[in-house]
Amino acid sequence: MSKEKIVSIEDRIPKLKQARKKKANRRLVFYLSIFFFLISIIVYLQSPLSHVKSIVVTGNSYYEDQEVIKQSGIGRETNMWTIDKEVIVQVLEENPLIDSVTIETKFPRTVEIHLIEHERIGYIKKDNVYYPILGNGELLSGSKKDIYPGDAPLLLNFSEKDRLIEMSEELSKLPTNILNLISEIHWAPSDRSKNEIILYMADGFMVKSSIRDFSEKMTVYPSIAAQLESGSEGIIHIGVGAFFEPFKQQEMSEEEIITNAVE
Known part of the structure; x- marks a missing residue:
């Protein structure tokens, strides 16, 4: 058996000192790196x-x-x-x-x-000028038109702000294909309800409905209109239920049609 090599304490001390010195240097470099990193952040935050x-x-x-x-x-x-x-x-x-x-x-x-x-959902006529109206009932006073553009429904007789806001909100919920079919919306309150409205549609029909839950009720309009014979004229009632009421055979003025629809 070979004899075990014995290292004296005098030989080990220099190596221990060197190892501690390297460890201390690494720690110093680490802390200095953090210090300069923080300084850099402060300088960055204070600079343009x-x-x-x-x-x-x-x-x-x-x-x-x-x-x-x-x-x-x-x-x-x-x-x-x-x-x-x-x-x-x-x-x-x-x-x-x-x-x-x-x-x-x-x-x-x-x-x-x-x-x-907010999307533009229609126009309001005031003093022979047409103002775009948004889905929250707000009028764009800076975007008035002298001529009705015809690219969105015309809202008429909405003299109460609350009704106008409610109507605008309902129109903003309508699918675009149905909104594009509406030419005019008349507020036509009666003794029975202040929410009644009359619509003139681009396909020639009139619709009698209510402001309340209007967007939900009008989803049935395309299917109802599609079932009617070509050339049919009358009022489509859309409320709790839905039915078609033909006009009388004799010619009627626009004012008479609205009156009969409201009654």
């Missing part, structure tokens, strides 16, 4: 490099980009890390023309503001 460089607005048709940006409060001096998205969304959604807002921050220095506006 963390400020917003580009602001992109999408989905806006009623307002200019700069007007939306101004309302948001975001500017070139805004720090990317201090943007409060919830506050900005709340501010922009106070605008009656805006339905919803989302804010995206895209690093390094871009902010995107995505808008969904």
Whole structure:
């Protein structure tokens, strides 16, 4: 058997010192790296490099980009890390023309503001001028037309704001194919109900219905109209049930038709 090699303590001390020194150096480098990393973050946050460089607005048709940006409060001096998205969304959604807002921050220095506006669902005639109306009942006073464009229903006789808002909300829920069939909507309240309305359809029929749950009731209109013979003239009643009432044989004025429909 060979003799076991014995290492004296004097030989081991230098190696232990060297190992401890390497370990201490590694620890020092680690702490220095963290220190300089934190310093770099502080410098970055305090420098223009963390400020917003580009602001992109999408989905806006009623307002200019700069007007939306101004309302948001975001500017070139805004720090990317201090943007409060919830506050900005709340501010922009106070605008009656805006339905919803989302804010995206895209690093390094871009902010995107995505808008969904209330859709135009019709027109209101006031003083021989036509104003677009949105799905929340808001009128676009800055977009008036001297001539009725005919690309959305014309709402007539809606003298009560609450009825106009309710009607607008119902129209905003309608499928586009049905909304496009409506030419005019007359508010025709009676002693029985203040929600009664008369519709003139593009396919020649009239519809008597109610503002309440109108969007749900009108979903049956295409199937009813399809069952009627070509050239049929009359009123389609859509309420709790649905039925067709032919006009009388003699010619009637428009005012007489509306009167008979309401009665």
